[in-house]
Amino acid sequence: MSRVVVAGADEDLILRVKEAADGDVAVLPPGRLPGDPARLFEQLVDGELPDVLLVGPHAPAPEVLTLAARLDVQSPGIAVVLMAEPSAQMWQAAMRAGIRDLLDPAAGADEIRAAVDRAGQAAASRRRVLRPPAETERYAGRVITVASPKGGVGKTTVSTNLAIGLTAAAPQSTVLVDLDVQFGDVASALGLVPEYTLPDAVRGPASEDTMVLKTFLTQHPSGLYAVCGAESPAAGDTVNGEDVTRLLASLAREFRYVVVDTAPGLSEQTLAALDRASDVVMLTSMDVPGVRGLRKELDVLRELAMIPAGRHVVMNFADPKGGLSVRDVETTIGAGVDVVLPRSKNVPASTNRGVPILQSHRRDPMAKEMQRLVSRFAATPLMKPGKYRAKHRAAG
Ligand SMILES: Nc1ncnc2c1ncn2[C@@H]1O[C@H](COP(=O)(O)OP(=O)(O)O)[C@@H](O)[C@H]1O
Ligand SMILES: [Mg+2]
Incomplete structure (x- = not known):
């Protein structure tokens, strides 16, 4: 199961994500989403990196797109899933920023689970390519x-x-x-x-x-x-x-x-x-x-x-x-x-x-x-x- 970090979500969405991800979910405090991955990681209490960053509809789109684009370059082992109205324009912007998947904000736990699984697998295979497995x-x-x-x-x-x-x-x-x-x-x-x-x-x-x-x-x-x-x-x-x-x-x-x-x-x-x-x-x-x-x-x-x-x-x-x-x-x-x-x-x-x-x-x-x-x-x-x-x- 992938480790998920949720941002820009309300109580109801957090519950759906927790149900979908079997509990391994960290929730970022509400507020501005940092444009810089390093600042984002600072906010994680245990310092452990996620496989999937799931961003809810409460985060402003420009901030999400900036962050996603930088994560795509600096930390390609983390996949971003965005919950936003899936308009053609949004899809295009998301794709350019390297966002893995776009979900309807009303998606249920099953749909979220499927998206997180796909994103988690994609992140894992990118990590395998990027990093040799053994320390030596x-x-x-x-x-x-x-x-x-x-x-x-x-x-x-x-x-x-x-x-x-x-x-x-x-x-x-x-x-x-x-x-x-x-x-x-x-x-x-x-x-x-x-x-x-x-x-x-x-x-x-x-x-x-x-x-x-x-x-x-x-x-x-x-x-x-x-x-x-x-x-x-x-x-x-x-x-x-x-x-x-x-x-x-x-x-x-x-x-x-x-x-x-x-x-x-x-x-x-x-x-x-x-x-x-x-x-x-x-x-x-x-x-x-x-x-x-x-x-x-x-x-x-x-x-x-x-x-x-x-x-x-x-x-x-x-x-x-x-x-x-x-x-x-x-x-x-x-x-x-x-x-x-x-x-x-x-x-x-x-x-x-x-x-x-x-x-x-x-x-x-x-x-x-x-x-x-x-x-x-x-x-x-x-x-x-x-x-x-x-x-x-x-x-x-
Ligand atoms: N070969 C050189 N010819 C002329 N000026 C130099 C030469 N090497 C270094 N400098 C100048 O000397 C000053 C001190 O160099 P710096 O590299 O800061 O030394 P350090 O780091 O050892 O304190 C700098 O202003 C630098 O431009
Ligand atoms: Mg010096």
């Missing part, structure tokens, strides 16, 4: 944590561009998580205005069901998904290491790449993200304090045995006139440097506009080297090995 068969995506001991060295720049680059290489493959819990600025770097942020994604129904979690993500026009940072430092501070571990595990089941931007240093949240990571991008500015900081951070992580299998060392703000060579840096940190990103005046401009440099200035030398970092992760190499790093080596 689902994705084990790469979790790429971008970290550095200091602020202002380009973590957000690198994580947003890496995420954009991976999305371009494999559409819908990537989610970016802003774990700079107090002062995250991923939303601003991507020009996003999020409806939900990190705390929403780790609390309540979103934390229990990956399908719901997906409705809490913010979508970038490129097809990249994002969990944007909290609205205030206090709200961000409520997110702890366990929340991070759970969130990254769920996202890695749904996405091929989970890119994580972090706050400077080794906070509880960053350590949780490193613990869960398959890859770390260790970032520093190419100057003596930055490089020393990086060595200390690498030492600590080595001691904690927390360096993931994939380790990528990236120098940012490289400047041939800066007096430090790649070889100097490698000697200091006791590890190889993998990618060198030159300083470019186009980068601050792209940050301020909220358009990552991989989208705004693809030919910029910084964007080209950034592309090289992307191709360390993307399955297909995106470009031939370039000359920048070699030139830089020679300069040293």
Whole structure:
């Protein structure tokens, strides 16, 4: 028997639905029907998702159609049945919104039962197609944590561009998580205005069901998904290491790449993200304090045995006139440097506009080297090995 949630219904209809569905019925409080599935799920007391959403004649049609259309895209495993005067016009609008069935508002329990059964079966078969049955068969995506001991060295720049680059290489493959819990600025770097942020994604129904979690993500026009940072430092501070571990595990089941931007240093949240990571991008500015900081951070992580299998060392703000060579840096940190990103005046401009440099200035030398970092992760190499790093080596 399908689990049914009823909205926009009066007492009499609720009784008919309960009779039809043998009791497994949750009733949404009367009032406006949220246009957004995530808000709808918030209203479910036990947080359990329905197979069928049955909407009675008391909900205004435009609200129902908006909600149904969004459910059809975001949660196709839930079928919507609408009780409304079945005019030709209504049928057409309902069909366009992906509504499964239209019933006369006066339909009896038998008719309702038949419609709910059909809708429940349709929902179940869509879920089977969408999701492999066993947990083990689902994705084990790469979790790429971008970290550095200091602020202002380009973590957000690198994580947003890496995420954009991976999305371009494999559409819908990537989610970016802003774990700079107090002062995250991923939303601003991507020009996003999020409806939900990190705390929403780790609390309540979103934390229990990956399908719901997906409705809490913010979508970038490129097809990249994002969990944007909290609205205030206090709200961000409520997110702890366990929340991070759970969130990254769920996202890695749904996405091929989970890119994580972090706050400077080794906070509880960053350590949780490193613990869960398959890859770390260790970032520093190419100057003596930055490089020393990086060595200390690498030492600590080595001691904690927390360096993931994939380790990528990236120098940012490289400047041939800066007096430090790649070889100097490698000697200091006791590890190889993998990618060198030159300083470019186009980068601050792209940050301020909220358009990552991989989208705004693809030919910029910084964007080209950034592309090289992307191709360390993307399955297909995106470009031939370039000359920048070699030139830089020679300069040293
Ligand atoms: N290679 C670069 N060249 C020029 N400016 C850069 C470069 N990388 C980052 N920036 C700028 O430096 C500032 C800090 O970068 P950001 O990514 O926010 O650092 P973090 O996240 O580590 O604090 C931003 O204004 C950004 O545009
Ligand atoms: Mg940042």
